[in-house]
Amino acid sequence: MTDMEEVALTQAEAFARIRLLRSPNIGPVSYRQLIARFGTATAALAALPDLASRGRGPYRPAPADSIEREVAAVRRAGARYLFHDQSDYPALLAELDSAPPILTCRGKLALASQPCVALVGARNASAAAVKLARDFGAALAEAGFTVVSGLARGIDGAAHEGALGHHSRATIGVIASGIDIAYPPQHEALQERIAAEALLIAEQPPGTEPRGRHFPSRNRIIAGLASGTLVIEAAPQSGSLITARLAGEAGREVMAIPGSPL
Numbered sequence: 582m583t584d585m586e587e588v589a590l591t592q593a594e595a596f597a598r599i600r601l602l603r604s605p606n607i608g609p610v611s612y613r614q615l616i617a618r619f620g621t622a623t624a625a626l627a628a629l630p631d632l633a634s635r636g637r638g639p640y641r642p643a644p645a646d647s648i649e650r651e652v653a654a655v656r657r658a659g660a661r662y663l664f665h666d667q668s669d670y671p672a673l674l675a676e677l678d679s680a681p682p683i684l685t686c687r688g689k690l691a692l693a694s695q696p697c698v699a700l701v702g703a704r705n706a707s708a709a710a711v712k713l714a715r716d717f718g719a720a721l722a723e724a725g726f727t728v729v730s731g732l733a734r735g736i737d738g739a740a741h742e743g744a745l746g747h748h749s750r751a752t753i754g755v756i757a758s759g760i761d762i763a764y765p766p767q768h769e770a771l772q773e774r775i776a777a778e779a780l781l782i783a784e785q786p787p788g789t790e791p792r793g794r795h796f797p798s799r800n801r802i803i804a805g806l807a808s809g810t811l812v813i814e815a816a817p818q819s820g821s822l823i824t825a826r827l828a829g830e831a832g833r834e835v836m837a838i839p840g841s842p843l
Contacts, residue, residue: 590664596648597622598664602683603643603651603786604629612682654787658761659776660687673697674805677831681784681802685760688780692727692751699729699803699828701821702736702813703840710814710840711739717811718743722751729753729806731799732768732775736813736821741771741779750778755802757795759787800824809834 601622602612615625629640655662663670663684671693674680698721700714718728718740728744730737732754744752754775756764760783763769775781784802785795800823804810810828812835815821829835 590667594621594623595662595664596652597626599651599662599683600643600645600648601626603648605641605643606639609679609682651786651788654759654761655685658685658687658787660685660760660781660783660787662686663690669694671697671806673808674802677801677805679801680805681798683784684802685783685787686780687760687776688778689750690780692753692780693782693806695727695751696725697727697729697753697807699807699810699824700736700740700813701730701733701800701803701810701824702815703819703821704733704735704737705816706735706739706814707840710838711735713838714739714813715743715746717813718752719746722747722749725749725751727751727753729755729803731755731757731803731820731824732764732772733820734765734767738768738771741775745774745778753780753782753806755782755799755806757785757791757799759783759785759789761787762790764791796820797823801827804828804831804833807833809836812837814838814840 601607616622619625619628626642629642633640663686665680665682669690700717714736721728722744728740728751730740741752741754752775754772758764763772784798800820804824804827810825810833812821812825825835
């Protein structure tokens with residue numbers, strides 16, 4: 582992207598992009614289709630009523646005042662918006678067809694430009710697996726990688742802690758809630774430390790409590806950020822295996838350390 586292209590994202594167009602994505606029945610794919618068709622989010626928003634009247638979908642623009650409140654909440658959280666066509670949007674994540682058009686971020690965006698490895702696994706992991714995840718997190722940070730995980734209990738938290746123990750603080754926490762919601766509650770301090778010293782990323786609007794449907798969306802971001810995903814002691818039908826599947830579908834490396842059968 583050229584500097585001229587990035588300057589072209591005015592405050593009004595940025596607001597329109599957020600409003601378009603928050604409009605009912607608009608997701609990442611339909612958002613991109615509308616931008617491709619109408620050129621700008623401003624034009625796409627203006628076209629929604631006509632599209633709805635012609636039976637193209639139950640579209641209506643999100644209320645402008647709700648977006649104003651969201652923007653204010655992002656500012657209060659010390660976060661910023663990151664749009665899909667900005668130069669500091671993570672390149673590997675941008676390769677996904679389902680890449681989030683807009684992210685909210687707190688911290689050091691440069692960490693997402695380094696080689697990234699996702700490290701995920703069981704919430705109720707064994708003590709040995711937790712130690713292994715912590716050691717891997719530290720070793721990967723030492724080797725110049727950024728450790729990506731989801732701030733869950735068990736393997737995720739240990740991986741973040743291991744990376745934070747290295748002077749680079751090279752870790753990215755991807756959460757299923759809004760940028761201002763700590764989840765799980767017992768990781769509130771860890772989440773705040775990641776935001777202050779590393780990088781915290783959310784796709785959901787601020788104030789959003791995590792719901793079951795949000796976790797697969799979070800997992801696609803974890804997989805998309807990384808060139809490889811390491812799964813430690815994952816349970817059958819777990820979110821970690823969803824992350825591994827998504828990584829494989831994206832053509833990324835997938836590695837696993839199974840738990841003990843005993």
